[in-house]
Amino acid sequence: MADRFATTLKINGQPQATTAALEDTLLTTLREGLGLTGAKRGCNQGVCGACTVLVDGRPMRSCLSLALGCADKDVVTIEGLSESRVTQALQKTFASTGAFQCGFCTPGMLVAATSLLMRNAAPSDGDVRKALSGQLCRCTGYFKIIEAVLAAAAELRSGRST
């Protein structure tokens, strides 16, 4: 089978030594090489968004990114956002509004929503829809996710003002 190459990836702020084949995606390496299973494989084709992680601060499809191509980049997964104030606010409102059912799309959704709120502290309904339009959810119909993101944004803004 294919040759494997040693590499060091910066994952959630920590350098992680691992090996990857040329064709291994970042998603495969995260899930199988590093045991970080928060990012999900829904389609492996860059459509569903369940594999979304932050690469150098931007939401990326880890199923379309090659692991070896991320060697000099800063990769943050849902597991690495546990201390993020923005993500924590989103986690809270996702739970209270019912913004997930099965939860399979939720890690990717939270990563994408975190990225949105870091760029735009006061998004409109339309901003949320546009920013998350690459994240599919088959359970909720999306309405409660929009509600949760807007509520988290409001909470974060009110937190800042106090």
Added chain:
Amino acid sequence: MTAQVGRSLPQLESEAKTSGSAKYIADLTLPRMLHGAVLQSPHAHARILGYDLREALAQPGVQAIVTGDDVQDAHRMGAFIKDEHAIAKGKVRYVGEAVAAVAAETEAIARHAARLIRVDYAELPAVLTPEAALAPGAPVIHEEFSSFFKVFDTGTDGNLCSRTSFATGDIARGWAESDRIFENHFETQPQAHLSLEPCGALADVDASGAVTLWSANQSVFRVQANVCESLGLPMARLRCLTPMIGAGFGNKMEPHVQPIVVLLALKARRPVKMILTREQDFEMVRARHPFKIRVKTGVKKDGTLVAREVDVLLDGGAFADDSPGVLGYSLLMSCGPYRIPHAHCHGRLAYTNRMRFGAMRGFGVPQVNFATESQLDEIADALGMDPLDLRRKNILREGDSWFGGQPLLSNGLAECIERVRAASDWSSPRARTAPSGKRRALGMSCAGHIGGLLSTGAIVRLLEDGTVALSTGAVDIGQGSNTVLTQMCAEALKVPASSVRINSPDTDGSPYNWGTTASRITFMTGRSVLGAAGEVERKIRQQAAEIFECAAEDIELLPGGKAALKGVPGKAVSFAEVSARAHWAFGGPIVGTHSWVFDQATVDPKRAVVVGLPFPRIGIFSFNATVVEVEVDDATGKTSVLRAWSACDVGRAINPRMVEGQIEGGFVQGMGYALVEELVWDGARLANPTLMDYKIPTFVEAPAEMHPIIVESHDPVGPYGAKSVGEIGINGVASAIANAVAAATGARIRGLPLTAERVLRATLGPGA
């Protein structure tokens, strides 16, 4: 303490699901675990003459290969008709069917080796439509059909898998009494479930040969039954467990790769995990049935419905799966929630050389509802009536029974209609002001659904410290049943929900539950939870009575886990004291159990003649009224839903936010069905088995306004009055949208989906 029922508690799994730590089937690993991959059939119909496994077996890292030679001919599975082997044996019957499977050290090796397996086929002519399958002289898909075990009398042979009919009243008299008769043909498309988690399984074999199996599923007990039937294993040798489930919508109720994974693990004597790719999940699992529907309805000049005839033809695909149930149920629902005294509904289900069609949210109702509710609007137009008034005139009301004579113990349909009417500001004409180049209009529909059938159970145990363990066999597939059942248990024992631990379903320890399907967990398993908690309460009161030396009738439960002497302040013992006494001194650990099989009155043989209905008993009806406002683009035909109102009579909302979530999620899934979703075949091969080519609604298409409206009719036999909500919200979405499109454009489209192309052609008129 606040009541636990009627509260929107967050899902019990919230922390796990929002932190990324929730473990789904693909996230599980075991030491020495192998990875599986399947080889799929390239032919729609062919005899398997032999296999050459040499090259595949020679690959380094390949540990086992299984084919049809590894299963016995007599071992077949199937919910209604046992027609399916664990893996293709003797023949392949659709493109994409699993023919062989490999277990290897890595997924990449397994996939590579699978491609090196040579299968010698002799191609047979294929039948790709129900009409072709039922034509005289058609190639037969299951030559041994007559010898298959069937759970009901199908009364069929050849490629006719099953047939069902319902008759009530006197149809000839119905036509004679009708002033106007309307007859139309409708057609619906196959829809993919598309739960975001693809199907998969992980099996482990112990030293004695006993198997433990985790899988993406909607019922650990159906997994157990299917694997054991298809591999000839005793159920006592197979333990089925469930990880977190990434949704189901019907797709994970019956088997996918579980039998193959168990076969691989038994052969390799090592743990094996296999996760389907998205493409395989599309091609190999199942989808919503395409229907062809003829509806004939007789009506009085004043709009009173008098007679209805419905004739449906279903493509069942290569295996029966849940299809006979879908056929029977769709006919039971084909008069809708209306008084129609004379009805005759008939349907046929054909085997074809396509993938299995099976259970999907709505279970045949979205199809017949599209036809019958579309036609009701045509009738209203022809009679010059408002469609809402026509429906209101004919709906089943308190004291009425469902088609076939099933009693309706609670019926909130009139309120559903009134609530959506008021909220949407409904009025005729239904066209609404629109920007230039667009047209807007309202459309509506009504629907019903059931929530009760088959069997379930619950065990409630008082733990040593007075907290509570609840066991059911009900798999939470994401809809939140763990939370809802916990709320009910907590309410019954007057403890906070945090004092109740619900156990994950396990065939070794949980009471049987048929499945998380048919909108049945809240009603069916909820009743068992109340029954089991009631037994625990009686035992707690007995213990307390012995402590206080009084009668058990004089003891009551107080909020927060206490049993008290009625009317005597200060005379109370905690559940912890009671449980310690039971564990260490008197009576033994406190356990309550309850199990039941749906036992409510069903189709009344004096009211209806029924042939070929595969359910012995089915009932407990929920209701829905849906209104949508659509916008149609004149230039492109593209249709968008701007606003939606969906009122559901769910009996009682145990967790209102979760009820809203079911209504909203069902609506958008139904909107996808109505407007864009369609599995398309290129000859015998599925042409769009990817998310690039099979589109579902995104954040952008979701309506700007969605108004879920909860109507509570308090069912007298439902747990705390609850009925069901899982499917009712999807049933009337396509018809409401089609009715709105017709109101906006004047074009009545009788086939789904209402793609831009189809709408544009219809609005441009004949010849376009």
